[in-house]
Amino acid sequence: MNRKALVAQIRAKKSVLCVGLDTDPQKIPAHLHNEADPVFAFNKAIIDETHSYAVAYKPNLAFYESEGLSGWRSLERTMDYLNEKYPEVFTIADAKRGDIGNTSQRYAKAFYESFNFDSITVAPYMGSDSVKPFLGYPEKWLILLALTSNPGGSDFQLKNLAHGGPLYQEVLNESKKWASDEEMMYVVGATKAEFLRDIRRIVPNHFLLVPGVGAQGGTVDEVMEFGMAKEDAGLLINSSRGILYADSGEAFAEAAAREARVLQEQMRKFL
Numbered sequence: 001m002n003r004k005a006l007v008a009q010i011r012a013k014k015s016v017l018c019v020g021l022d023t024d025p026q027k028i029p030a031h032l033h034n035e036a037d038p039v040f041a042f043n044k045a046i047i048d049e050t051h052s053y054a055v056a057y058k059p060n061l062a063f064y065e066s067e068g069l070s071g072w073r074s075l076e077r078t079m080d081y082l083n084e085k086y087p088e089v090f091t092i093a094d095a096k097r098g099d100i101g102n103t104s105q106r107y108a109k110a111f112y113e114s115f116n117f118d119s120i121t122v123a124p125y126m127g128s129d130s131v132k133p134f135l136g137y138p139e140k141w142l143i144l145l146a147l148t149s150n151p152g153g154s155d156f157q158l159k160n161l162a163h164g165g166p167l168y169q170e171v172l173n174e175s176k177k178w179a180s181d182e183e184m185m186y187v188v189g190a191t192k193a194e195f196l197r198d199i200r201r202i203v204p205n206h207f208l209l210v211p212g213v214g215a216q217g218g219t220v221d222e223v224m225e226f227g228m229a230k231e232d233a234g235l236l237i238n239s240s241r242g243i244l245y246a247d248s249g250e251a252f253a254e255a256a257a258r259e260a261r262v263l264q265e266q267m268r269k270f271l
Contacts, residue, residue, distance in 0.1 A: 017053055050260040051089060056092060059092075059093065213239050243260050
């Protein structure tokens with residue numbers, strides 16, 4: 001998906017909501033375990049009820065990999081369903097990959113080609129040669145970890161370098177030379193909203209994928225106020241648990257839609 005198509009969807013839905021499909025078999029409603037593929041049945045229901053409010057879906061790969069072959073099949077079925085039924089939505093493989101060049105090439109092939117994701121999250125620690133294999137795919141996006149929402153993110157990301165400035169700013173300054181804002185985004189946690197002004201000075205127009213809204217304590221208003229780009233909104237705000245597990249009964253999908261709508265209405269004010 002190119003930037004123009006993504007922005008068109010944001011404008012049409014008045015939303016920058018990304019629904020994180022962090023589907024835990026132990027947390028899905030009990031009645032779904034009678035289905036042949038409980039994880040896919042859960043994802044399908046969530047997608048069908050929330051797609052009017054969401055512009056993106058982000059399966060977290062750990063929740064699928066941990067289930068072995070059955071998890072990979074659930075992921076494949078989920079992606080096939082999204083691409084066939086709702087091709088207008090943006091899809092993110094939350095994989096946080098990043099390795100030496102030839103390994104990164106295979107990761108890129110796996111998620112861009114085999115699963116047909118629009119994008120993949122990548123760790124920058126091993127440098128440009130581990131990141132560049134994810135670039136160059138037409139209408140595919142690299143989403144680079146910059147400033148994460150977990151408490152331990154400050155162990156390294158906020159450390160000041162010898163020449164001044166924190167490490168996350170060095171990641172932004174160096175990596176923005178690798179790709180344009182038509183093919184690279186950044187992960188910036190919502191719980192670090194106070195840093196968004198500084199981030200926007202460095203990358204004024206790149207899209208930011210912002211996790212941490214809801215269960216982790218981040219707020220939509222702060223992210224929208226300080227994180228919007230000069231052009232095209234430039235945000236995808238992710239919510240996972242707050243939407244997925246809004247209800248544990250048979251009306252779980254309807255409850256998820258209500259939570260998604262609440263977030264979308266908060267976003268609408270800024271769009």
